[in-house]
Amino acid sequence: MGSELKMLVSSRMMIRVAILLLNTASGFKLCPGSCLCYESSDLVDCRSRGLVQVPLSVPHGTWLMDLSGNKLTEVRTRSFMGLWTLKILLMSNSSIRTLQPQSLSSLQFLERLDLSFNRLRWLPEDFSQGLSSLQELRLDQNLLQHLDSTSLADLENLRKLDLSYNRIRTMDVRALGGLSRLRLLNLEGNRLNVLKEGLLSRQQSLEVLLLSHNNISVIQTEALAPLRSLTLLGLQANQLQHIKFKTFLMLQTTTTHLQMSSNPWTCDCDLQRVFGKIHRVRHLRVYDYGDIICSTPAQLAGSSLASLDSQLCLAETASVLVISITVTIAVLGAVVKAEKNRKTKQAVSEAEKQEHP
Numbered sequence: 001m002g003s004e005l006k007m008l009v010s011s012r013m014m015i016r017v018a019i020l021l022l023n024t025a026s027g028f029k030l031c032p033g034s035c036l037c038y039e040s041s042d043l044v045d046c047r048s049r050g051l052v053q054v055p056l057s058v059p060h061g062t063w064l065m066d067l068s069g070n071k072l073t074e075v076r077t078r079s080f081m082g083l084w085t086l087k088i089l090l091m092s093n094s095s096i097r098t099l100q101p102q103s104l105s106s107l108q109f110l111e112r113l114d115l116s117f118n119r120l121r122w123l124p125e126d127f128s129q130g131l132s133s134l135q136e137l138r139l140d141q142n143l144l145q146h147l148d149s150t151s152l153a154d155l156e157n158l159r160k161l162d163l164s165y166n167r168i169r170t171m172d173v174r175a176l177g178g179l180s181r182l183r184l185l186n187l188e189g190n191r192l193n194v195l196k197e198g199l200l201s202r203q204q205s206l207e208v209l210l211l212s213h214n215n216i217s218v219i220q221t222e223a224l225a226p227l228r229s230l231t232l233l234g235l236q237a238n239q240l241q242h243i244k245f246k247t248f249l250m251l252q253t254t255t256t257h258l259q260m261s262s263n264p265w266t267c268d269c270d271l272q273r274v275f276g277k278i279h280r281v282r283h284l285r286v287y288d289y290g291d292i293i294c295s296t297p298a299q300l301a302g303s304s305l306a307s308l309d310s311q312l313c314l315a316e317t318a319s320v321l322v323i324s325i326t327v328t329i330a331v332l333g334a335v336v337k338a339e340k341n342r343k344t345k346q347a348v349s350e351a352e353k354q355e356h357p
């Protein structure tokens with residue numbers, strides 16, 4: 001069985017090599033059976049053809065191949081061997097569950113890869129191997145649960161990474177370590193709980209970070225510190241109850257817009273102060289401040305933090321004042337009483353002296 005499989009694989013390889021040689025040698029362009037090839041523009045359109053595997057014969061010189069809407073299920077090792085000229089590969093909505101090792105590694109000049117709307121649960125460790133020209137990667141709308149430290153490591157030229165609407169709960173803090181040119185990172189609609197220090201340590205060029213619709217309740221104090229170019233940070237619809245001013249003060253940027261509505265905010269003086277301080281930092285803007293709605297305490301649920309003006313801290317100031325006044329009165333009372341006692345005693349002893357000189 002194993003050897004049959006091997007023979008099958010090697011015969012596939014031989015066919016491919018033969019086609020490749022034929023293409024190269026004769027300049028003859030073979031178009032895969034059910035696809036449309038636009039020779040003048042070197043495009044191969046194989047959209048929604050019911051394909052179950054990547055076609056073998058692809059014209060030499062092709063720079064765009066569209067395989068969207070097929071039933072590929074798995075992308076096999078060396079499926080794209082010989083397609084050195086390919087710059088754009090579209091494979092969205094193709095029921096892909098598995099990427100075999102080295103399935104993409106020959107695509108050294110690929111700039112855009114679209115794997116959105118598939119069924120990927122994980123990425124192979126060598127997923128990014130060879131993809132050093134890639135600038136845009138779409139993996140949104142898959143079933144990914146975790147990002148390890150190696151699968152994205154070689155994407156040194158990546159500018160845009162879309163991982164939205166997966167099931168990512170955890171990311172190795174080194175998962176994005178190789179992506180130093182990243183400008184846009186979309187992680188919306190995942191299951192992240194914590195934004196960890198170290199995760200974004202190489203993202204000095206990151207301009208847009210989208211984290212809405214996760215389960216984030218904690219942003220570690222230094223987590224945002226490396227971001228020097230950030231213009232938009234989306235944190236809507238998470239589980240934030242409180243934030244620390246220091247976390248946002250660490251953003252050494254020109255202008256950063258923050259989106260933080262639809263979180264279960266605990267409205268107290270502390271939160272009001274944090275937002276007050278953020279407002280006073282010139283380069284930070286809370287884009288949706290009017291929509292920061294209190295969740296707790298119960299008597300404030302549904303009120304916007306902005307509508308409470310500085311009431312929360314006023315109440316606190318008032319209670320501090322009441323306590324201070326009470327204490328002062330008590331102290332004064334004690335002093336007065338002590339003084340009275342002293343005088344009474346003095347009067348008594350003087351009277352006694354007069355009686356018995």
Ligand SMILES: *[C@@H]1O[C@H](CO)[C@@H](O)[C@H](O)[C@H]1NC(C)=O
Binds near residue numbers: 193217239
């Ligand atoms: C979401 O976060 C809360 C803590 O804020 C945690 O108790 C809960 O298990 C998390 N849910 C998921 C799906 O991770």
